[in-house]
Every structure is written in structure tokens, then in C-alpha cells.
Amino acid sequence: MRRFALPLLVLLVVAPGSAFAAKKKVRRERPPPVASTERRVENPPAPMEIRTRLSFGAGAFFAGGANVGPSLGATATFTPSFASGRFSLDLELDWRMARFSSDIAGLGTLTSTLHQFPIVPALRVRVLETKAVGLDARVGVGALFVLHALSSDYAVATTRSALGWEAFAGAQLRQAIAEALELTFEVRVGLGEAAVPFVLGRASGVQGLLGVRYALQ
Amino acid sequence: MSPLRSVLLVIATVTLAASCRDWPDPVIRSITPSQMVASEATPIELRAEVPLQTTVDYAEGSASVDTAVSIRIGGVEVGHGQYAKGGVFQLVVPTVFQPGPQDVTLELADGRSTTLAGGFTVSEGQWPDGYTIDVIPPQRQLEPFTVTVRAAGEHAASFHGNVRFEVPPGATVGPQLSEPFVDGVLTQTITIRSPRNEELLIVSDVAGHRASSNTFDLR
Numbered sequence: 001m002r003r004f005a006l007p008l009l010v011l012l013v014v015a016p017g018s019a020f021a022a023k024k025k026v027r028r029e030r031p032p033p034v035a036s037t038e039r040r041v042e043n044p045p046a047p048m049e050i051r052t053r054l055s056f057g058a059g060a061f062f063a064g065g066a067n068v069g070p071s072l073g074a075t076a077t078f079t080p081s082f083a084s085g086r087f088s089l090d091l092e093l094d095w096r097m098a099r100f101s102s103d104i105a106g107l108g109t110l111t112s113t114l115h116q117f118p119i120v121p122a123l124r125v126r127v128l129e130t131k132a133v134g135l136d137a138r139v140g141v142g143a144l145f146v147l148h149a150l151s152s153d154y155a156v157a158t159t160r161s162a163l164g165w166e167a168f169a170g171a172q173l174r175q176a177i178a179e180a181l182e183l184t185f186e187v188r189v190g191l192g193e194a195a196v197p198f199v200l201g202r203a204s205g206v207q208g209l210l211g212v213r214y215a216l217q
Numbered sequence: 218m219s220p221l222r223s224v225l226l227v228i229a230t231v232t233l234a235a236s237c238r239d240w241p242d243p244v245i246r247s248i249t250p251s252q253m254v255a256s257e258a259t260p261i262e263l264r265a266e267v268p269l270q271t272t273v274d275y276a277e278g279s280a281s282v283d284t285a286v287s288i289r290i291g292g293v294e295v296g297h298g299q300y301a302k303g304g305v306f307q308l309v310v311p312t313v314f315q316p317g318p319q320d321v322t323l324e325l326a327d328g329r330s331t332t333l334a335g336g337f338t339v340s341e342g343q344w345p346d347g348y349t350i351d352v353i354p355p356q357r358q359l360e361p362f363t364v365t366v367r368a369a370g371e372h373a374a375s376f377h378g379n380v381r382f383e384v385p386p387g388a389t390v391g392p393q394l395s396e397p398f399v400d401g402v403l404t405q406t407i408t409i410r411s412p413r414n415e416e417l418l419i420v421s422d423v424a425g426h427r428a429s430s431n432t433f434d435l436r
Contacts, residue, residue: 066278102273102280107302110280112273150273154302156266160239197239201275 051085053077055184057211063202066100067114073209077124088124090138093117096207108154115147116203118166118192127171134174138188141167144203146194164194166204180215240268243323245333246304255423256312256342256378258397263288263306263321270327285326290337291319311394312378313423314339345401346370348380348420348428355434356416361406364430366420368401376401383419387412395420411435 057073072095079088096116104110122140129135144166151157170188177183190204244266253259270283284300288308296308318335345368356362368376376398384390388411395405409416418430 063275065274065276067275098275100275100278102278104280104282107282107284107300110271110282112271112275112280114275148273150268150271155269155300155304158240158268198270198272199275200273200277 046081049081051079051081052216053079053213054216055211055213057184057186057209059186059207059209059211061096061190061205061207063098063205065201067098067201067205069096069098071096071207071209073211075122077213086126088126088136090120090122090124090140092120092122092140092142094120096204104152104154108152110150110152112199113149113151114199115149116194117145117147118168118190118204119143119145120166120168122168124172132176134176134182136172136174137170138172138186139167139169141165144192144194146196146203148196148199160196162194162196164192164203166190166192168204168207170207174213177212182213184211184213185209186211240270240329242329243267243325243331245321245323245331245336248321248333248336251336252338252340253310254342255314255316255339256344256372256376258312258377258379259310261308261310261337263308263323265304265306265323265331267300267304267323267325268329269300270325283326287322287324289322289324290314291339309397310337311397312342313381313394315423316341342378342424343372343375344378344422344424344426345373345376347426348422350418350420350428350430353418353430353433355436356409357436359408359410361408363404363406364418366395366398366403366405366428368398373401378422380420380422382407383421384409384411384416385419388416390418409435 055075055077059071060069061071062068073092075090075092077088077090079085094117097113099111099113101109101111120140120142122138125137127135127137142165144164146162146164147159149157149159168188168190170186172184172186175183186209188207190207192203194203246264246266249262250259267286271280273280285298286300287294287298288296288306290310291314293313295310296306301307316339319337319339321333321336322330324330347369349367349369351365353364366380379397380395380403382390382393382395388409390407390409392407395403414435415432416435417432419427421427
């Protein structure tokens with residue numbers, strides 16, 4: 001093998017079109033102005049890439065009175081490569097639950113449970129990015145699906161549902177904990193409505209979520 | 218977002234919208250017994266699923282329930298008009314029906330209702346031949362007083378039906394339907410309002426028997 005190595009190297013170096021030969025040619029005569037155009041054709045701009053990340057969070061919300069309880073969230077984030085990946089589109093599905101019990105005179109105890117499922121596309125803008133920490137601002141508006149359940153020790157249980165809307169604005173702090181994994185903490189303020197007859201109270205309010213975000217690509 | 222994801226989101230939203238629903242209508246599950254003798258006031262137990270109209274306020278953490286429930290048999294209101302715990306209503310059906318099947322309707326305050334067509338059957342009864350009313354002394358307007366009505370005839374001693382109270386036109390009496398007789402005798406408190414100074418009380422049953430009291434002073 002070693003016997004053929006040197007002649008092969010020489011052949012590659014002096015062959016027309018080889019990198020070395022081209023370099024020498026450039027040294028001999030300056031390339032015409034069109035050369036830069038030809039170079040762009042040879043190296044077209046990279047196609048737009050979309051990075052996908054999935055995040056999951058758990059926390060709590062408070063919207064006044066008994067409208068308080070746990071919340072969960074799952075978000076798919078799509079980040080196009082333009083503008084250095086500063087803007088992203090989130091598709092988010094959440095769950096919130098509020099529950100309280102009340103004594104009904106002469107009958108017994110009533111328990112009211114409100115499940116809320118916002119399905120919200122959101123715009124995410126990277127506000128700050130350092131090696132370890134990032135900060136995003138998020139705004140979204142979408143659908144709010146509500147389930148209201150009544151149960152008691154004196155009457156048949158019922159479940160009703162309604163569809164409404166929800167909008168929110170929030171900030172998410174990200175802390176890198178591995179190459180493709182980040183810890184997230186989000187605080188948001190929401191406003192929404194899904195009218196279930198005879199159910200009073202705001203559908204959303206202040207919410208905090210602690211979670212993780214994983215980069216798929 | 219890819220077109221596929223957009224389509225999925227739209228489908229999910231439409232599906233959720235289509236699944237929106239409000240309280241269900243009430244349902245009558247059983248009536249025990251489901252029949253009575255026309256001349257015997259009969260206690261029955263009606264079981265129903267009644268989703269009561271309930272207002273919940275998450276801002277206050279409070280709830281209120283509208284317990285008004287109307288139960289009608291053959292168009293006649295029975296019971297006390299209120300919800301009974303567990304949807305188990307203990308009712309006494311008065312003797313105001315002609316023999317035959319009767320519809321049973323349960324209605325809530327917000328208008329939701331259910332009707333069990335022919336859910337209650339009334340069979341032929343054994344009525345007394347008539348009634349007598351013990352002498353009524355002078356009374357005062359709108360002041361309750363007690364009257365005693367006695368069934369007469371062959372089946373009098375076993376009569377446990379109801380009679381209607383009436384007064385001549387222009388006056389009113391309450392209640393208009395008596396309690397059931399006990400072994401052929403009814404003792405009940407009534408109230409009369411009349412523009413006249415003299416009045417008389419009339420009792421009648423659904424079989425067509427009628428009786429009048431003496432004319433008594435009403436001050």
C-alpha cells in the first residue's frame with residue numbers, strides 16, 4: 001500500500017481541477033468580477049430548518065376565590081431558523097382544575113369540580129439567551145374547553161361542558177441542564193371565558209408552571 | 218406548523234365544540250306501587266334521577282340549589298313540590314281520578330321535565346253511598362275551624378278516599394281537597410272567605426256523590 005501512496009498523492013495534487021491546481025491558477029490570474037456570482041451558485045443559502053422541542057410542566061393557578069388548583073401543560077415548540085431562531089410557534093394543551101364543596105341546607109354536601117382544557121397556539125419570542133439561561137416572552141390565544149361536574153350525597157351526578165376562548169401573556173425562564181434538556185419556569189396571566197350556565201367565576205388568572213423542555217432536532 | 222397539525226387542531230376543536238352539553242332532563246325510574254283503587258288514597262314511592270338546577274360561584278366558593286320539583290299524576294299535582302333526598306319521593310295519591318291509565322310528569326323549576334305515559338293505573342273503586350257533615354256552629358271569616366264529614370252507606374266504614382270542599386259562588390274555601398278519610402270519617406280544619414254573612418259547605422267526590430252542611434253564620 002505504501003508503495004502506491006506517494007505517486008497517488010502527486011497525481012491528486014497536480015490533476016486539473018484539484019484544489020491545489022485551482023489554488024495555483026487563482027494565484028496566476030485574478031478572477032473576474034462574476035466569480036463571486038458563480039461562488040453563490042456553488043453554495044446556495046441553507047434551506048430553512050425548523051427545530052422542534054417538547055415541554056411539559058406542572059404548577060398551579062389562581063383566578064380568585066375558590067378558582068384555584070393544580071395545572072399541567074404540554075407544549076410543542078416549532079422554531080424556524082430565520083432571524084437566528086428568535087421566534088417560535090408554540091402549540092399548547094393545558095389542564096387546570098378547581099374544586100370546592102358546599103353544604104346545602106336540608107340536603108347534604110355538594111362538590112363542584114371545574115376542569116379547564118385550553119388549546120392555545122402561542123408566539124414565543126426569545127428575549128435573552130446566554131450560555132446557561134434563556135428568557136422567552138409568550139403570547140397566545142386559542143380555544144378553552146371546560147368540563148363542569150357536580151356530585152353530591154343527595155342527587156345524581158352531572159357533567160356539563162362548554163367551549164370558549166382563552167388568551168394569555170407570560171414569560172418563561174429556561175436553564176440548560178443537559179445538551180438537549182432545559183428546566184423551565186413560567187409565569188403567565190390569562191383571560192378567558194367558556195360559558196357554562198349557572199357557573200360563575202373567571203375561567204383563568206395567574207398561573208405558574210415548572211417543567212422541562214427537550215429538543216427533538 | 219405543518220398542514221397536518223393544523224387539520225388535527227381544527228378537528229379537535231370541532232369535536233370538542235360538538236360535545237358541549239347542558240344538564241340532562243330528569244328521568245322517572247320507578248313508581249311503587251304503580252296502581253291504586255279509585256276510592257283509596259294510596260301512598261306511593263316514586264324514584265327519579267333529578268339533576269337539580271345548581272348555581273355555583275367560584276369567586277365566592279358558594280353554591281345554591283333550586284329544589285322545586287313538581288310531580289303530577291293525570292294532571293293533578295301530588296306531593297309537596299320539593300325535591301326529596303336521593304330522588305325518592307314519598308307521595309300520597311288522592312282519590313280524584315277516574316279509572317284508567319294516568320300519565321306521570323316530573324318537572325323542574327327551569328322547565329326540564331319528563332313524562333311517563335300511562336305510568337300509573339287507577340282501577341274501579343268502592344265508594345260510599347253519600348256523606349253527612351256534622352252541624353257547623355257560627356264561624357268567623359278567615360279563621361280556621363274544624364269540620365267532621367262522615368261517609369254513609371255500605372262501604373262507609375272502609376272508605377279511605379278524599380273529597381273536595383266547595384262553597385257557593387263568590388266565596389272561597391281552603392284547602393279544596395281533603396285529607397283521606399280514616400275508616401269512613403274525616404276531621405279537618407278549613408278556612409272560608411265569603412262576602413256573605415251566612416255560608417254552607419259542600420263536599421263531593423269523583424264518583425259524583427255530594428253533600429251539604431247546615432247554613433251557618435259567618436262573621
